[in-house]
Amino acid sequence: MSNMLELAQNQLLVPAGLDENDLQKVLDQLMQNNVDAADLYFQLSRNESWSLEDGIVKDGRYNIDQGVGVRAICGEKTGFAYSDAIQFPALTQAANAARAIAHSGGNGKSQILVKGVGHDLYTPNDPLASMTADEKVSLLHAADAAARAADPRVKEVTVSLSASHDTILIAAADGTLAGDVRPLIRLNVNVIVEQNGKREQGGHGGGGRRGYEYFINQSAAEAFAQEAVRQALVNLDAVPAPAGSMDVVLGPGWPGVLLHEAVGHGLEGDFNRKGSSAFSGRIGEQVAAKGVTVVDNGTLADRRGSLNIDDEGTPTQETVLIEDGILKGYMQDKMNAGLMGVKSTGNGRRESYGYLPMPRMTNTYMQPGDKDPQEIIASIEKGLYAVNFGGGQVDITSGKFVFSASEAYLVENGKITAPVKGATLIGNGPDVMNRITMIGNDLELDTGVGTCGKEGQSVPVGVGQPTLRIDGITVGGTGGE
Amino acid sequence: MNQVAAQNVEAGLPAQSELEKTIASVLDKARLAGATAAEAAISAETGFCVTARMGEVETVEHNRDNGLGITVYFGHRKGSASTTDTSEQGIISSVQAACDIARYTAEDKCAGPADKENLATEFIDLDMNHPWAVDTNAAIELAIQCEAAALEYDKRITNSEGGSVSSHTGLRVYGNSHGFLNGYASSYHSASCAVIAEDDSGMERDYWYSSSRQAEALEDMASIGHKAAERTLSRLGAQRLGTRKAPILFSADVAASLLGHFVSAIRGSSLYRKASFMLDRVDEQIFAEHIRIHEQPHLLAALGSAPFDNEGVVTTPRDLVTEGVLQGYVLDSYSARRLGLKTTGNAGGVHNLTIEPGELDAQGLLKKMDTGLLVTELMGSAVNGVTGDYSRGAAGFWVEAGEIQYPVAEITIAGHLNDMYKNMVAVGNDVDLRRNTRTGSILLEEMTIAGE
Numbered sequence: 001m002s003n004m005l006e007l008a009q010n011q012l013l014v015p016a017g018l019d020e021n022d023l024q025k026v027l028d029q030l031m032q033n034n035v036d037a038a039d040l041y042f043q044l045s046r047n048e049s050w051s052l053e054d055g056i057v058k059d060g061r062y063n064i065d066q067g068v069g070v071r072a073i074c075g076e077k078t079g080f081a082y083s084d085a086i087q088f089p090a091l092t093q094a095a096n097a098a099r100a101i102a103h104s105g106g107n108g109k110s111q112i113l114v115k116g117v118g119h120d121l122y123t124p125n126d127p128l129a130s131m132t133a134d135e136k137v138s139l140l141h142a143a144d145a146a147a148r149a150a151d152p153r154v155k156e157v158t159v160s161l162s163a164s165h166d167t168i169l170i171a172a173a174d175g176t177l178a179g180d181v182r183p184l185i186r187l188n189v190n191v192i193v194e195q196n197g198k199r200e201q202g203g204h205g206g207g208g209r210r211g212y213e214y215f216i217n218q219s220a221a222e223a224f225a226q227e228a229v230r231q232a233l234v235n236l237d238a239v240p241a242p243a244g245s246m247d248v249v250l251g252p253g254w255p256g257v258l259l260h261e262a263v264g265h266g267l268e269g270d271f272n273r274k275g276s277s278a279f280s281g282r283i284g285e286q287v288a289a290k291g292v293t294v295v296d297n298g299t300l301a302d303r304r305g306s307l308n309i310d311d312e313g314t315p316t317q318e319t320v321l322i323e324d325g326i327l328k329g330y331m332q333d334k335m336n337a338g339l340m341g342v343k344s345t346g347n348g349r350r351e352s353y354g355y356l357p358m359p360r361m362t363n364t365y366m367q368p369g370d371k372d373p374q375e376i377i378a379s380i381e382k383g384l385y386a387v388n389f390g391g392g393q394v395d396i397t398s399g400k401f402v403f404s405a406s407e408a409y410l411v412e413n414g415k416i417t418a419p420v421k422g423a424t425l426i427g428n429g430p431d432v433m434n435r436i437t438m439i440g441n442d443l444e445l446d447t448g449v450g451t452c453g454k455e456g457q458s459v460p461v462g463v464g465q466p467t468l469r470i471d472g473i474t475v476g477g478t479g480g481e
Numbered sequence: 482m483n484q485v486a487a488q489n490v491e492a493g494l495p496a497q498s499e500l501e502k503t504i505a506s507v508l509d510k511a512r513l514a515g516a517t518a519a520e521a522a523i524s525a526e527t528g529f530c531v532t533a534r535m536g537e538v539e540t541v542e543h544n545r546d547n548g549l550g551i552t553v554y555f556g557h558r559k560g561s562a563s564t565t566d567t568s569e570q571g572i573i574s575s576v577q578a579a580c581d582i583a584r585y586t587a588e589d590k591c592a593g594p595a596d597k598e599n600l601a602t603e604f605i606d607l608d609m610n611h612p613w614a615v616d617t618n619a620a621i622e623l624a625i626q627c628e629a630a631a632l633e634y635d636k637r638i639t640n641s642e643g644g645s646v647s648s649h650t651g652l653r654v655y656g657n658s659h660g661f662l663n664g665y666a667s668s669y670h671s672a673s674c675a676v677i678a679e680d681d682s683g684m685e686r687d688y689w690y691s692s693s694r695q696a697e698a699l700e701d702m703a704s705i706g707h708k709a710a711e712r713t714l715s716r717l718g719a720q721r722l723g724t725r726k727a728p729i730l731f732s733a734d735v736a737a738s739l740l741g742h743f744v745s746a747i748r749g750s751s752l753y754r755k756a757s758f759m760l761d762r763v764d765e766q767i768f769a770e771h772i773r774i775h776e777q778p779h780l781l782a783a784l785g786s787a788p789f790d791n792e793g794v795v796t797t798p799r800d801l802v803t804e805g806v807l808q809g810y811v812l813d814s815y816s817a818r819r820l821g822l823k824t825t826g827n828a829g830g831v832h833n834l835t836i837e838p839g840e841l842d843a844q845g846l847l848k849k850m851d852t853g854l855l856v857t858e859l860m861g862s863a864v865n866g867v868t869g870d871y872s873r874g875a876a877g878f879w880v881e882a883g884e885i886q887y888p889v890a891e892i893t894i895a896g897h898l899n900d901m902y903k904n905m906v907a908v909g910n911d912v913d914l915r916r917n918t919r920t921g922s923i924l925l926e927e928m929t930i931a932g933e
Contacts, residue, residue, distance in 0.1 A: 053754070058589050060582035062562040064574070076534070081543040084565040097543045100617075133585040156754050192756055192867065201756060201867045241872070243895065243931035244724035274534075275640055276677055276686065356542065393860045393874070397677055397686035398716075400891055402861030402874035424863040424893045426874040474721075476863070476872045476893025476931040 004308060005115055007124055008169040008179025012042040012066075016086045020113055023171040026091050030072050031108035031173050033099040037073040037334065038110070039172035041311065042086060043353040048128050049162035052140040055148075069353035070094040073335055074102035082354050111175030118309035119316065121301050122209035124181030127163040130211030136161055139212070139221055143189050146225035153236075154229055155199070156192035159221075161185075163212065170313040174334075178313035183209050184304065184460060186448065189224045193232040202232025206447030208302045231388060231407050234419045241408065241423035241477025247380050248425065248470050249411065251387035252373070253444035256463035259294055260364050260452065261392040261401040262429040263287070267321050267329075268359040268454075269336035269347070271396050278399030278429060279327060287327045288433035291369055294322040296331055298346055298362030304448040305363035305462030312348035312357055319345045321364075322433075333359045351457040361452060365464030369439025373467040376438045378414035384475055385409045385416055386425070399429040424476040432473055440467030493527045493545065494652050497664055500525065503567060504656035507551055510576045512658065516553040516583070520594045520657035520792065523549045523567065528649030529617055533624040534641055536632075541617050544649065553579045557588045591818035594657040594792060599814070599824055601663070601789035601796075608781040609667035613648045613696035620646040623672065623702050630706025631676045637717065638710050640677035642686065647671050648696070661793040669784075670696045674709040678717055685716035692915045694782045712857075715878075719890035722879065722932040728853030729894060729925045730846055730880070733911050735859050737918035740774065742898055744831055745866050747807070749816020758869035758898065759807070767807045769905045771839070774802035777919075778832035785917030791829035799825070801834075805903075835919040838910040846909050846922050848883035854930060855880050856894065869898040875930075889932075896928040 013019060023040060030038035044066040051059045067084040068091060079101025083090035131139070143159040166182040188205030204227035206220060215221060250258060263279070271277035279287060288294070298316025300306050307316045312334050320328045332340070333348030336359055349360035377385060385408060392403030404424050410417045445464035452461040500523050511519035526546045532539045549572065550563040560582030562575040615623075628644030647670065654664030673690035689708035691700035731739060743759075751757040759767070768774070778796035780786050787796055792814055800808045812820070813828035841849060860874035872895040878885045909921030 056587035056589060058559065058586060058592070060560050060586050062560075062575075062578040062582060063564065064562075064571075064578075065565045067565065077538055078540045080540065081545075083545065084547055094543075101538070101541050133581075137585055156756065158754065192754065194755075199755060199867050201865070241895075243893075243929050245931075245933055274642070276642060276684075278684065354544070354546065356540065391862060393862075395686065395860070397684050398719075398890065400860070400874070400876070402893075404861050404863035404872070406863075421868070421870050422863045422865055422872065423895065424861045424872045424874050426860070426891055426893050428891060474891065474893060474931055474933070476874070476895050476929075478872075478895045478897075478929045 004118065004124060004181055005177065005179035007181050008167050011044050011167045012086060012169045018088060020177065022088055024110060024113055026095050027110035027171060027173045029092060030095050030099045031110050032106060033102040033104050034106035035072045035074050035099055035102045035108060037173055039071050039170060039312065041069040041353050042169040043067060044167045045164060045352065046128060047162065047164040049160060050136055050140060052144055052159040055144055057137050057140050067353040070098045071356065072098040072101055076339065077101045078356060080356050110173035113171055113177040114175045116176055116178035116309065116313050118178060118180060119299055121299060121306050121308055122183060125183065125211055126165045127183040127185050127211045128165055130213055136212065139215060143221035143225045146222040147189055147191050147229055150226050150229040151193065151233060153193040153195050153233065154191050155194045158190045160188045168311065172313060176313040178309050180308045183211065185210055185212055185214065187215050187220055187224060189228040191228045191232050193229065193236060195236050198236060200232050200235040202228045202230065202235065204228040204231065205449045208304050208448040209306060210302050234407055238419045238421040240479035241420040242475055242479045243477045245472050245474050247383035248473050248475065249377055249380060249383065249385045250468045250470065252440060252442045252467050253464060254446040255386060255389055256365050256446065256465035257389050257392045257403050259366055259465060260361060260463045261394040261403055262427065262432055263294060263322065264361050264364045265394050266396045266399065266429055267331055269330045269332040269340065270359050272330050273336045273340050277396045282327050283329065285327055286325050287430050288322050288325045289436045290325045291439050292322055292325050292433060292436055293367040294364065295320050295367065296347065296361055296364045300363055303363050303445065303462050304450065304460045307362060310346045310348045311350045312344065314344045314346040314348060316346035316362055331359045331361060333357055349459050351459060355457050360454065360459050361461050363445065363462035365443065365445060366466065368441050368443035368466040371438045371440050373440045373442050376440055376467050376469050377411060377416065379438065379469060380411040380414060383411045385411045394429065400426065401429055402426045420477065425473055426476060427473045432470060435471045435473065436468055437471050438469035442466045494525050494650060497652060497654060500652060500654040500664060501662055504654050504662060507572055507576060508656055508658055510572065511551065511553045514576060514580045515555065516580065517556055518554040518594050518658045519551065521549065521551040522653060522655040524651060524653040526649055526651035528647065529620065530645060530647035531617055531620045531624050532643045532645045533621055533628055534643035536625060536629065538621045539643055549575060551575055551579050553583055554593055555583045557590050557592045558583045558586045559589065559592045560586060591815055594659060595794045595814040595824060597659040599795065600659060600661050600793045604663055604788050605779060607779060607786045607788055609665060609694055609786060610650065611668045611695040612650045613668065613670050615648060615696065620648065627672055627674045627702040627706045630703040631674050631710040634707055634710035635714055637678045637680055637714060638676050639679045642675035644674040644706065645672065655791065655793055657793055665788065668694050670699060672699050672702060672705055674706050676709050676713050678713040680717050682718040685713055687712040687716060690915065694784065716888050719876065719888040721891050722889050722930055724931050726927050726929055728850045729928045730850050730853060730855045731923045732855060732857045733909060733913040733920060733922045735856055736920045736923040737913065737916060738859060739901065739923060740834055740836060740918050740920060742864055743902065744811055744834065747810045749810060749812040749820060751866060752810060753816055753819040756867050758867065763807050763809060765807055766805050768802050768805040768902045770805045772802055772805045772905055773800065773837040775800045775835055776832050777835055780833050783833050785833035787832050790826045794824050794826040794828060796826040796832055833917060833919060836908055838912050838921045839908045841907055841909055843909055843911045843922050846907060846924050847880055849907060850880060850924055851883055852881050855885065871896050871898050871901065892930055892932040894928045894930055901925055
C-alpha cells in the first residue's frame with residue numbers, strides 16, 4: 001500500500017514540483033479559519049473506449065482528466081473548490097475559496113501527515129496498456145462473431161470495450177496521507193434479434209478492477225455474446241407481464257439491485273444524520289425478515305465496487321448493515337460519522353476531484369441461506385421468476401423503490417412456464433425486506449456492470465444476492481392478474 | 482472587447498477569441514499529423530452552487546471547468562480524444578491520442594464532419610448569456626429564504642434537504658476543417674427546495690425548482706418554497722390502488738418524459754441500428770390527430786436554443802409531428818448518411834421540443850378526465866425502445882368527478898407507447914418552461930395500473 005502512495009506521489013505531485021511540505025502548508029492555510037476538517041484530493045484519470053457496430057470497429061475515444069479538489073468543513077458546513085491545474089498557486093487559490101465557509105480568525109493547524117496503509121485488492125497496472133490496440137480490436141471482433149454465430153436471427157451487434165486507470169492521492173488535516181491506483185475494465189455486448197418482423201434486444205457485460213487479459217482468460221467475448229443473444233431470443237417469445245401483487249422469486253447475482261435500492265441507499269450515513277431516511281433512528285430494530293443478513297464490503301479482490309481506500313483515505317471494510325433481520329449500522333464517510341459520533345466505515349466516495357465525497361455503497365449483497373434454488377421456485381403456486389434486471393431507483397424518505405425486470409418468467413404450480421415482457425417491480429423497502437420468506441444457498445455477485453447515481457455523481461458499485469422468495473410485491477405489467 | 486466579452490472576462494472566463502485561437506491551433510495540429518479532416522470543441526464554464534439546510538449554509542461549491550474534445554479523420558477512419566488540460570502540451574497529447582486511435586478503427590464511408598453546405602453561415606444572437614451579478618453570500622441568503630418559506634408553511638414540514646441556488650456561465654466554441662469556427666456564451670441559473678413532511682402515516686419528500694438563463698426570470702424564492710411544501714404535504718397519507726385500467730393524466734413536469742421516449746425512438750442512431758419501434762414510419766399517423774410536435778431552436782434566451790448544432794450544422798424550426806403524422810427523424814450527419822437522408826441539425830439533441838398546447842388548463846384537464854389517475858412522479862425506466870413496451874413506477878392522486886380524492890403511491894402504470902401516443906386525449910396549456918422539452922399536462926385515454 002505504501003507502494004500505492006508512492007505511485008500516486010510520483011504521478012500526481014512530482015510532475016507539479018509538489019511535496020508533502022507543500023500539502024501541509026495548504027492544509028495549514030485551510031485550518032487558519034475556524035475550520036474543523038479539510039482535505040486535498042489529487043487525481044489523474046485516463047480512460048479509453050472502443051466500440052464496434054455493423055461488424056467494424058468504428059470509434060475509439062481517449063480521455064485524460066486531472067485536477068485537485070479542496071474541501072473545508074466547519075460543523076455541518078462544507079466549502080469546496082477545485083482546479084484542473086495541479087500546481088501550488090491553483091491549490092492556494094482553491095483553498096482560499098473553500099475556507100471562506102468558516103469565519104476567519106481561528107488558529108487551527110493541521111496534523112502532521114502520516115502515510116496511511118490500505119488494502120492490496122487489485123494490481124495497480126495500467127489496463128489501457130494491458131493489450132495492444134490490435135488485440136483490443138480482435139477482442140471486439142471475437143464478441144461480434146460469437147453473437148452472429150449464436151443464432152441466425154441476430155441482426156445487429158454492438159460491442160463496447162472500455163478501461164480506466166485512476167490514480168488518487170489524499171492529504172487531510174487529520175494527518176491522513178494515502179494513495180490508490182485503480183484499474184477498471186468493462187466489456188459489453190448488445191444485440192437485436194428479429195423473427196417474423198418482430199424485434200427484441202438483449203445485452204450482457206462484465207468487468208472489474210483488472211487488466212484486459214481477464215476477458216481473454218475467461219473467454220468473456222464469447223460468453224457475453226451468447227448470453228446477450230439468449231436473453232434477446234427469450235424476449236422474442238415474451239407475453240405481457242401480469243399486473244398486480246404476487247409472489248416473486250428473484251434469481252441470484254445482479255437482481256441484488258433490489259438490496260441496493262430497497263435498503264442500501266436508505267442506510268447511507270448522510271440521510272440518517274439528517275433524519276431523512278425511512279431507516280433513520282432504527283438501529284437495533286427488526287427491519288427485515290429473520291435470516292436476512294446484508295453487508296457492504298469494499299474489500300473483495302478485483303471487484304468493480306472495491307477500493308483499497310475510499311476517497312477520504314480510509315481503508316474500506318466489510319460493514320454489516322442488517323444481521324438476521326436486525327438493523328446494525330450505516331455506511332459512513334468522515335463528516336457524517338463525525339457528526340453522528342461514530343467512525344467512518346470507508347464509504348466516503350466521489351465521482352472525481354470536481355465533486356464532494358459522500359457516503360456511497362461499494363459491493364452490497366445478502367449472505368446466503370440454506371434453501372435449494374429449485375425448491376424455492378417449486379414453492380410458488382402462481383407468481384413470477386425474475387432473473388435479469390435493468391436499473392432501479394428509490395425515494396429514501398418514503399422507502400418506495402422500483403427495479404425493472406428485463407428477463408422474467410411466469411411460475412405456475414411450481415413450474416417455470418412462459419417468459420414475460422419487461423416490467424417494473426415496486427415496493428416499500430422495509431416492508432418488502434420483511435416479506436422475504438426463503439433465502440437460497442447460491443449467493444452470487446454481479447458480473448461487474450453496476451453504476452450508482454446519487455446527487456448527480458456516478459460511481460462503480462457491485463451487488464449480489466442468493467435466490468430469494470418475496471411474498472406479495474407489485475408487478476407492473478399489462479396482463480391480467 | 483465588446484460587452485459580452487467583457488462580461489465573460491469578469492466572470493473568470495477566457496475571451497471567445499482565445500478559445501477560437503485554441504481550436505484553430507488544434508485543427509492545425511491535426512492537419513500536420515496527417516488527418517484529412519478534423520473537428521474540435523472547447524468549453525469553459527464557471528459558477529457556483531450553494532445549499533442552505535435548516536436555516537444554515539450547508540455547502541458552497543465553486544465550479545470551474547474546462548474541456549476540449551477533438552475528432553480526427555484519416556479518410557473514413559476516425560479517432561477521438563478529450564481532456565481538461567487545454568495547455569499546449571495537453572493539446573499536443575490529445576491530438577496525438579486521437580490520431581493513434583484512428584490507425585486502428587475501420588473505414589466507415591459515413592464517417593466525417595458535417596457536409597460543408599449544411600453548416601451555419603449566419604449567426605443569430607439568441608440572447609443566451611445573462612451572467613447573474615450575485616456572489617455566494619447573496620445566493621446563500623436567497624437559498625435560506627427559499628427554504629424558510631417551505632419550513633414555515635406548515636408544522637408538518639419537519640425536516641429539509643435544503644434550499645439551493647446555483648449560477649453558471651459558460652462559453653463553447655466549435656470548429657472543423659471546413660473552416661467553420663464559431664461559438665457563443667450562455668448562462669444557466671436555478672433555485673430549488675426539497676423538504677420532508679411527516680404525520681402518523683409516515684414521511685414524504687418532494688421538491689420544486691425554477692431554472693432560466695436569466696436570473697430575473699427565476700420564480701420568486703418564497704413561491705418555490707411554498708410549492709415545495711405544498712407538493713410534499715399533498716403526498717402524506719398516500720394509499721395504494723387496486724389493479725385496474727383507467728385514464729391517466731401526466732402532470733406537465735412528468736409529461737416531458739413521454740416526448741423523451743418519442744425522441745429516442747426517432748433518433749438516427751436508434752433507427753440505423755433498427756433498435757426502435759418507430760422504424761420506417763414517416764408519414765404514418767403516430768399520435769392523435771390534434772397533436773403537433775415541433776422544434777423551436779431560435780427562441781430568444783430559451784434553455785434549448787442553439788444557432789447551430791454540435792457539428793456546426795444550422796438549426797431550423799420544424800415540425801416533427803403534424804396532425805399526429807410523423808414528419809421526420811432526429812438526425813446528425815453520421816446517422817443521416819447511414820439512412821440516406823439529410824442531417825436535421827440535431828447532433829447533440831433536439832432544441833426546445835414543443836408539443837402544441839391545447840385549450841384546457843390543469844384544472845380543466847382534471848374535469849375532462851373525470852375519473853382516473855393524475856401522475857406527478859415517475860420512477861424507474863422499464864421502457865423498451867425496441868418494442869415500445871412501457872412500465873414505470875408512479876405516484877400521484879386518484880381523481881373522481883374531476884376532483885382530487887387522495888394521494889396514491891407504490892403503483893405502476895403500463896402500456897405500449899404506440900397506444901399511449903395514439904390515445905392522447907388532450908394537451909394542457911399549463912406549459913412547463915423549465916427545460917428543453919416544453920409541454921403542458923397530457924391526458925391519455927387509458928393505461929394499466931398495477932397495485933394491491
